[in-house]
Amino acid sequence: MTKSKSGTLRDLLPALPLAALFLVGFVLPLTVLGALSFFQSPEFTELGFDQYRRFADDGLAFSILADTLLIGAEVATLSLCLAYPLGLVYLAAGPRLRTILTFLIMLPLLTSTVVRTFAWIVILGREGIVNSIMQALGIWDQPARLIYTWGGLILALTQIQLPLMALPLINSLIRLDPTLPKAAEGLGASRVRVFFTVILPLTRPGAVAGWLLVFAAASTAFITQSLIGGGRIILMPLYIYQQAVGEQAWPFAAALSLIFTAAVIAVVVAVDRLGKDRTAARTARLKAEAAPAASADAGIAAMVSLKPEQADIGRPNA
Amino acid sequence: MERAHGHRLTLTGIEHHFGATRALEAISLDVAPGEFVALLGPSGCGKTTLLQIIGGFIVPDAGAVQLDGRHVEAVPANRRGVGMVFQSYALFPHLSVFENVAYGLKARGERRERVAAKVAEMLALVQMQHFADRRPAELSGGQQQRVALARALAVEPAVILLDEPFSALDKNLRLDMQIEIKRLLNGYGVTSIMVTHDQEEALSMADRVVVMNHGRIEQIDTPEALYDRPASLFVNQFIGHANLIGGTISSTGDIRLSAGYDLVLSPRQSAAAQPGSRVLVSLRPENLKLVPTATPGALQARLTAVLPLGGTEVIEAELASGETVKIHRSRTAQSDRPRPGAAVGLAITDLSSIGVFPAPPT
Ligand SMILES: Nc1ncnc2c1ncn2[C@@H]1O[C@H](COP(=O)(O)OP(=O)(O)OP(=O)(O)O)[C@@H](O)[C@H]1O
């Protein structure tokens, strides 16, 4: 099982270009930002923790961060609610309709975010499509404000990020053994019950992956947030931009960037944990039951989440 | 024997198409309460489709499905009360054995104590009570199958359907499970329908066997009757081994074999055929015995192979007409070992168990 050192190194060689890109494009800027954030003032004279102290004391910055994470979570959750019906339609569809659906789902990915955002401005604007139709039908007697609102932003972000949710979820759904929902139905479960007790738990990995992708994309979507928010809704990306470019407060902007990145990563890690916890804990418990003496190992097994079939139990008892 | 859980299932004129393919045609079947019926037939003959129609997963194009006389064609699977054990068992991988068996009971809104009691009863029935906390992935194939059976029986279905229940098991375990499940279902008295394409499985487990071919029922009968009195050439060939020998009906109604032998048959056996028409005569391997060539009326043949199979041996011989036949006989230590190439005589032990079928047009 043990490989020679040179062999391991050679195996890693093909990953080098990507590693270099990662270093230059991600680690380096973050390090620079980190360094910047420890200057006391925009004049880069003294070192200190003033920028972080300022964030802690500044209620506005904190509420912007909270709003940003909230909009990410709301968009991700709305996407999830829309993607499940879409996924179920996809499952029930024949091969022809599936091809069409795949294309429709991928389509938004093939157009630029700017284009898609402007499309939403056209739809939601004061003289936009929705307002024109509602007024023409006489349902609204004056234009409603749809754009530059929280709801409008959520709607636009959801549409734009939906593919990130739909693709992993559909991937999970088509891997689901189709006899399982059938078996559940045969046992007397209603369609709704089958969904919540069989389909949902068994596609959780796809749902969690999609939720995280949409959460990360929506909470950091500078262009859409700025254009649909129109300066009336200020979220972290725009706030950081204003601080850096508008106020020339580079150290504060750097501190905000790091705090924001850390917050997004924290949510991602926490939600990802949530998606796995139960399985790992269960495996650990079973291992502990099977071999009480090796319960210390069981804890480790839980941490690395051993596959159940690797557990040395469950052989025929005959 | 207890028959308390059995219900009557009646199928009348079932027909079903998938696009242009006719999967089922004119299927009528009456299953008595507590009876164990096997659906047997080659791949693609429509067994699974029929099972899904009974289970309510497919609505047939035409025909009636009745449970205890009540029409259920329009009742969806989740309200039909027919239990199904899937070929892959379809246990819920994210639920424990207990939760799997409890699933149907909870779906019906049973009270907790009642669920726990019923699950315990079912797990005891299939002897899985010590595995209640395991996940399906932590069980062997045979154990998974028993859980699947317990899960299906827990909701007290009117009929239980088993789709190739043993095909995922290895050979040794399969025989054990066949005996086990037969005992369980019999003891429980539930009406059962099993799909299989293994004739031995069908013959050994079922009270009656439905032989299907190309979406039609060829014959419904007890295992013994299917073997002894197959209604068609297809059934004759599908069940057990058949030596088929060509012949012609003579003017007196007897059969003249191309191998040079006249068979005098009872009217029942030859009634269907017109004088002069060509027929196939089926001789089971046990119905032939080796005799000295000089025996009066013996078929003349030449031995081509002898295969000892433990307690029995299979002998292959070529008739004068060039047709080959297989002969089964029990082997004793003393029995002289015939050599391939030797000339032998063949005699028919029991004339009444010969099958005669019209020869298919060539
Ligand atoms: N969903 C479907 N769509 C189209 N054709 C189907 C479908 N299901 C079955 N068929 C066709 O209907 C016929 C009967 O299929 P069925 O699955 O009932 O056969 P089977 O007897 O169960 O075969 P096997 O022993 O291989 O499982 C086959 O010709 C099959 O190709």
Ligand SMILES: [Mg+2]
């Ligand atoms: Mg089948």
